[in-house]
Amino acid sequence: MTLIDNPDQQALAESVRKLVAARSPLTKVREVALSDQSYDADVWRLVCELGVPGLAIPEQYGGAGGTWADLFIVLRELGAGLVQTPLFASSVLAGGALLASDDEELKSTWLPRLADGSTIGALAVSEENDATWGSQPSTVTAADGKVSGTKVAVLNGAEADLLIVQASDGLYLVQTQQSGVTIAGDEVLDLTRSIATVRFDGAEGHRLAGTADVVLDAVIDLANVALAAEQSGAIKSCIDITAAYANMRYSFGLPIGAYQGVKHKLADDYTEWSLVDASVRVASEALTSGASTASAAAAAARVLASPAYTRAAKNMMLLHGGIGFTWEHDAHLFYRNAVTGKVLLGGPLFQQDRLADKLGV
Structure with missing residues (x-):
C-alpha cells in the first residue's frame, strides 16, 4: 500500500488545482453562492472537458475506466476551493448506485450520459x-x-x-x-x-x-470517502489561509504565529489533517482494490474527517480575530460547509455506529 499519488494522479490533481485557481477562486465561489445558480456552468463544462465525471465509470459505459481513487483526488482539490459542482451527487451518488446495481439496461442507457456530464x-x-x-x-x-x-x-x-x-x-x-x-x-x-x-x-x-440494501451499502462507502476527500482538501485550505495570515498579522512587534495560542492550534489542525488525509488515501485504495476492509476504512475516514474539519474551520475564524467573524471574510464559508458536511448523508452517530458495525464491535 502507498499513500502517495502516482504520477498520473499528481498530474490530474495539478490540472484541477489550476482550474480552481483560474476559474473558481473564492471570490467566484462567493459570487455563485449569492446568485440564483447553484453552480457555475462554465466551470462545470471545463470539469466535464477534463473527463472528470466519467473517471470512475468503466469504458464499456462510456467512462474513462479509471478508479474511485482518481475521482476522490479531484474531489479533494474541488473541496479545497469549496467549488460548487454537481460532481458528488451525480458521479458518486447516482453513478455509484447505478454501477452497484445489476441493471445492465439502465447502466447502458444512463451511465454514458453521467460520464460526459450531459445528464446530472x-x-x-x-x-x-x-x-x-x-x-x-x-x-x-x-x-x-x-x-x-x-x-x-x-x-x-x-x-x-x-x-x-x-x-x-x-x-x-x-x-x-x-x-x-x-x-x-x-x-x-x-x-x-x-x-x-x-x-x-x-x-x-x-x-x-x-438488492437495494446491497446497492445503498456500496454507495454509503463511496459517499463517505468522497465527502472525507472534500473535507481533507478544505481542512488544508483552512490551515494554509490561517497560517499565511498568522505570518503577516503583527501584534506587540511579532507575527501572531509566534505565540503559542496561535501556533499550537494550527499544529493541532495540521496533525488532524494528516490523519484525515491518510485515512482518505487508505480508504480510496481499499475501495479501488475491493479489499475486505473497505467499508470500515470508508467509515473511519468519515468519522475522522467531519469533526476535524469543523474544528479547523472554527479555528480559522478564531485565529483571524475580528475579521474572521465578518461576512466579508471567507472563513464563514468554510465553517458553514463544515457544519453542514458533518450531518450530510448520515450524522456523527450514524457514522460511528456504521464504523462499529463494520469492525464487528
Missing part, C-alpha cells in the same frame, strides 16, 4: 426525522412503477435530470422532467451546497435490478 443525477434517500440515511424502511411507495412520497435533503436534487429513489420495495430511476415530480430548493446553512425536497405523485419510475 442525484440520489434521493433521506426522509423526515430519519438520521440514518436510508437505514430505516422507506415511506415512499411504488405501485405499478408509479412512485409516490417525499424525499428530503436531496443533494443537487434541483439540478438533477434523473433521481435514484429509495422506495419501500427497492430503488427506482425517476426522470425529473415529468408532471409527477415536484422539486423545491431548500434554504440551507452551507452556501456552497444545493439541497432540495422532492415530492413524487405517481411519477413514472424504472425499478433497478439488484
